[in-house]
Amino acid sequence: MARCFAVSVLTYQLYRPAFLFVSSPSSTAPAIRVQNLSKHYGDLAVVQDVSFELAAGETLVLLGPSGCGKTTLLKMLNRLIEPSAGTVEVNGQDVRAQQPEQLRRGIGYVIQQVGLLPHYTVAENVGIVPRLLGHTPSDIAQRTEALLTRLHLPPERFANQYPQQLSGGQQQRVGLARALTADPPIILLDEPFGALDPITRASIRHEFQELEELRRKTVVLVTHDVVEAFELADRIALLDSGRVQQLGTPRELLFQPANDFVRRFFAAERLGLQLRTLRLADLLPFLSVGPVAPADAPSLPLSATVQEALEYLTNGDTAHSAAIDLATHNIKHQRITINSNDLGAGKYHIDLPQLMAAFGEALQREEAACKL
């Protein structure tokens, strides 16, 4: 059985740029505007002269080594830390114009240690902010149930449990639900998956990406995990010693590093990041149209990354592992099909060597482009 992927280019275009252009037409101000923000502790400069603007709906990842100032920067956004200099504007309003508590109630906040109140049930934890905001109990209950369901914590089982009865992953889901209950337009996350084991971490990260709730929101996420940053970010701000070394899309940071620090920072994971950054759409110019696949064959979208295509080709079939396929030289099983109806070219039908060759050529083009 061949695996085929049929998704239109249109879908691709809707998918990615969605984050960038959804900002509400009524407000022209960016969701978050940070200007010349600095924080000093005595002589120690933790954050130095950081500026950026974030459109509504955009996801910004603050990335950098330990002690680079990313958490301090995040906490200055909701005034958990007051800056030494510079300004933060949220929806065009200086954050200092509001009571810090009022400000924070409008911004979701998730931390690595979760920090659920141990004497509150899951439902009570999730309902904290709407209660502070004076929502009606029935609204809160409804909202809490909906969120818990969406985060795979069936309310009938979990709502009345206490945090210590939950696993780490479940606690972090509750933490996420708690930040989302009052439906704040902005969510701040400080290493939200940092304390979880790799498997839980991957699954929650996946849920996080899929969560409808988050699609519309402006998200600022702190991490030191490069792969996590590339998977989640629209843009990444790479920090070192309190300064932004480069601010841009993952592709820009990878292929057009601003300085040696940026280059070195990604060196160890370079291939993995390239596989995650380039998408099948980037490979199109280097692929030839293959024979049409069977009608019932699944397909990969153009927006899929090379990494995803590669995973599918090597171990995507649960019934037959890639190793067995290779051993039996079953070529059919090692082909994928890329649907690009809108190009009028029908489906691309490629195998592993073709994928890798096209990937190589696409990489060369990217690197050549950045040398210009």
Next chain:
Amino acid sequence: MQTLTELLTFWQAQAGKLGQQTLEHIGLTAASLLLAVLVGVPVGLLLTRRPRLAPAVLGFTGILQTIPSIALLGFLIPALGIGPKPAIFALFLYSLLPIIRNTLAGVQGVSPAVVEAAKGLGLTDWQILRRVELPLALPVLFAGVRTATVINVGVATLAAYIAAGGLGEFIFGGIALNNPAMILAGAIPAAALALAFDAALAGLQRLSVRRLVRVGGALLVALPLLSGLYLLPRTKGKLLAGFSPEFVGRADGLPGVRNTYHLEVPNVVIAPALVYEAAHNHDVDVIDGYSTDGRIKAYHLRVLRDDRRAFPPYFAAPVVRQRVLAEHPELQPVLEKLAGQINDSVMTELNYRVDYQHEEPRAVALEFLRKRGLWRAPQPVRGATIVLGSKIFSEQYILAEMYAALIRGYTNLDVATKTGLGGTSICFEALRNGAIDLYPEYTGTGLLVLLQPSPATVDSLQGDPKAVYHYVQQGFRRRYGLEWLTPIGFNNTYALLMRQQQAAQLGIASVSDLSRYLRK
């Protein structure tokens, strides 16, 4: 076994008093705890917000904790008088440290992540304190309350010394009278109270934080109610008497007066050192005292005439172990140098200088010896040490200092002093088992407290000073191998005292007058 029977009999006889004392004890403990929680918890919470103050505050309350309870009560008397006020205040001070410290530790023990998350969600500082930190600190805070409670139940026994009642009344009476059953009659309920409170609070501590919040609220309601117990029982009469524990139980003390005069007066127990002050400060109206006490003069008190001779003669004389006299023949003549030297008024004057003018007993003693030409510079020490004892009041201190100076000046013996040996029984036991070699004792005490002859024998002596002295001298020789030397001269007998002004107003000059007034 015998003690047990005595104990049960005692409880049976004193059931009403036991109940009243237990309620007072609970009341004292609850009132002081309530104050300590009302003050300590806010102070502890303040310290969580101003951690820099913590070492100073905890250090200060820690120092309060190290002050011996008796001393602390003593410090408080000038400011708060006697009675429940200083008792509750002292207990309150003792409770502060565990409550403040545990409040602080409890809040500091709350996970910083929980506090940060709460802050990040938009809870105000006050909301974080009330909804997050305080509830989560409750188990530790309760441990502090538990510690304070157990301390307080124990220390509250001392409240009896300052007329605040409680189970200490039996305990101190028992100690003063060397009556183990009476000591146990107070000590066992006190210990049971401590254990019961401890167990109850330990049970509470195990509850979930959610329930603890409710329990904490309930306790704040319960404590004032329990404190109210204190106010219930005391019966008020026309006059209130304050007696020292020893007087209450001694055959020649309150029981003797009762029998002779049919005197019934509501009374509280007060530490012997405090009875005069209590009368002076109008805390009580009638007290027991000694006829030569300096404070009689200082506080304008009137000695009620013992018109029916309820109190036997109390002539002071040194009581010495016979073996010591035999081993050191030079000792007896030296001790006899004071014989007949001091009369009532001289002794009152000496006592007055120590008790009221706060002169050192030693200085007063030496000055007296110099005036009488008895003083000599100390001889070089060659030989054994004579251990002098004294009871815990000024007259005894002065006499001990006089004997010490005389022994040093006239012999080569060394002198050690063990002063402040509590009541009669402690001094007497110390003398019998050789812990001390001599102490000044009073003939009446020797007769009625130590020898305890049959009432018929006592009656036959008819309060005659010489007869009593001879009887006591013979009895001690035969029974204990102890020797009474020649009396010093003054008669420091028990007396009932009132404020001069009040006594004059009520027309009371003798104990008979007092008894008549009370029965009116």
